[in-house]
Structure formats: structure tokens, C-alpha cells
Amino acid sequence: MGEHATGIEKWVEENLPVDIYMVNFIVLMVLTVIEVAAVFFGESMSLGMVWAILIGVGIVKGYGIAAFFMHLAGDPRSYLWSFAFPFLFVTLMLWGIGLSNPGGITGLPAWCTPFAGGYATTP
Template sequence: MSEDEKYDKNKEALEFSNGNEPLVAFSDLSGIQSKLTQYIFDSCSKDSNGISEKLTIKELSEASDTSAPSVKKSILRLRDKNVLFKGEYKDGRGGWTQYVVNRTIFEEMKGDSETVDAETTKDEKIKEETVDAEVENAEKESKKDAVEESLDETIDKDEPVEAKTIETNEKKSHKSSKHHDDEHHDHSFPAWVTFGKTEDPVEGFVRIFIWLVFWTLLEVAAILREFEFWTTMLILFGIAAIKCWFIGSYFMHMAWDPPLVNRTAAVPAFFLAVLFLAIGLTQPGAVDDLKTICGF
């Protein structure tokens, strides 16, 4: 086939594409016909004259994802609808064909393609602007945080040391007071003291009072029984120590106070011992008899 014949066939196809109105619009096509038209349009767009590349049935079959017979049938229908026009071709093994898309269809598809490209470009531009705005906002927030941190550091430096010390001491005092209050409100009693576990503080104190009455009755009984002197002293001082422990531990809250408070109890105990000896030694005959010191 000569170059003139090739040119004539392609030229003839171009003339047909310009002089014949399509029977359908591209938007009306669907399925295989739509895929084939789109593929051939993309090929024609690469040529300045609008002529496709040399396309084989196998290539069109792969592009439309269908069989060769279906491709041939669809191409014939598209030609009948004046959508495609056949240009140069080669029959037999290794055959191929060049196509021309109807000018009206071509312009329609070109407009759709430009619209899609414009929308894509617009979306990309919007995304870029959004990203830029987010980056700008992030930078502003970062600068704002840096300024606030710098301002806080300046205020901390300008604040007098005495003010910081007072504030720290107040926090420590508040924390210590809160801890002390928590300990002070923990009025729990041993089960053996209250004849069983009790959650009511009033009931616990009443049972402690019962214990004190019991030990007082024992003291009175020891005196009335008239034991020997040393036996009576042992009983009375022993019961006195027990009663002192009950009163100090619970009625004076020493069982729930911090250890330092309990240690201060040694001070009045010391003065009590001094007072006891002072009074006892001033009794007539106290230096001669221990009974006189004890008041017997």
C-alpha cells in the first residue's frame, strides 16, 4: 500500500468525522463501546491530526477487558453509529487499524477531559491551600507557646525569693495539715478493747468507759480486801498504769496522734514523778517509812 493510499484513507476518515453527525453522544455509550471509544480517543489525542495509532484487536481486547469477537462486534456498531471511522489498516497476521473519532464526539470527550482535569487541579489546589493554612496555624501556635513560656520564665525570675519561699511553705503546711487531719479522723479501736469490731466512735468510747469502771472496781476491791502492803501497792499501781493507758490512748487521742506527740507525754510524766516525790517526802516520817510517802 503506497503512501498516497495511506494518506487518502486517513484523509477520508477525517472528512467523514467532520461531515457526519453521530447518532449518539459519548455519554450515551456504555460498557465495551464506552471503553473502546475512550481508549481510541486517548490514542487520537496524541496525534495533531486526530488519527489514532496502529491498534490491534488484541490491544483493544486488553484495553476493554473483553474477547476479540466482542471487540470486533462493538467496533462495527460504533462505526454504524458514526462514532468511529476506519482509516488505514492492514489485514492478516499482525493486522492493525487506525481510527478517527467523530469530531463532535471528540470535542465532547475533550471537554469532559478538560473539566475533569480542571476539577482535579482545583481539588489539588484546595488541598495545598488547606495544608499551607494548617502549617501556618501550627507555626503561629508554636510561636505563641514560645512567647508564653518566655513570659512565664520572665515572671518567675522577677518574682521575689521570699514570695516563692512563702508559697512553698504554704503548700507544705497545707499538705501536712491535710495528712494530720486524715490521721486524726481515723478513730478505730482494737477489737479486744471494744469486745468486737465497731465502726461507731461513740460506741467505742462508751466501751472504754466501761473498762475504766471495771478497773476502778478492782482498785476498790483490792483496798477493801486488805492485802499485804506490797501486794496492795502492786495491784493499785498496776491498775493505775492500765487506766492511764486507756485514758491517754483513747480519751486523749494519743493512739491516733503522730509519734512526736506521744513522746511529749514523757515531759508531764517526769514532772508528775517529781511532784509525787516532793509531796511524799514532805509528809511527817516520810524519810523513815515508804508507807508514809504513799499515804498509808
């Protein structure tokens, strides 16, 4: 368990009859329902909107698991930095999609293709 109670944990302890794990569990379950519903019932939504929901919900779910179930919120910061470090490489790999996929360069958002102007992307 985390070594120190964080802000959210303290607030839950003081204001709710349940602990942070129960709150986190309920939030994760609700978010998963939203995630599945967004895709299943979201035929009328644009692809961008579905993506925004999936990424947004994914980030919140990931934070909930890492911060509270894995106790990163209360543990010394060195654990957080250790876990975060490889994400730098993952980010580079994801960024590399834009640099290496000829079909993807023209279709991907601008943040993913910062050097697109320097590459021959025209047929």
C-alpha cells in the first residue's frame, strides 16, 4: 500500500463511508460501460469523437489503476519516474508512426507529423 495518503485518498477517507479502493473500483466500472457504449451506440458520432472518448476514458482508467491500485500516488516519486521513463520510448515509437508510414503522414494529425514538410509525401 502507498506510504502516504494523498489528497484524493484523504478526502475519500474523511467524507465517504467507503475507502479509496472501492471508489476507484466503481469509477473504473462506470468508465468501462461508457467506453463500450460509446462505440456500440455511437454509430452517429464521428470517428474523432469516438477516439476522443476512448483516449480520454483510457487515460482516466490508467490513472486510477496506477495511482490507487498500484499505490503510485502515495509511494516515493522514484517509483513513478521509473514507471514513466519507458513511456518516453513508447511515445517516440508512436510518433514514429507518422514518420514511417507513407500513407499515414498525410492522414495523421499535425502533431504526429512535425517534419512532414521535409518529406516527399506527394505521389
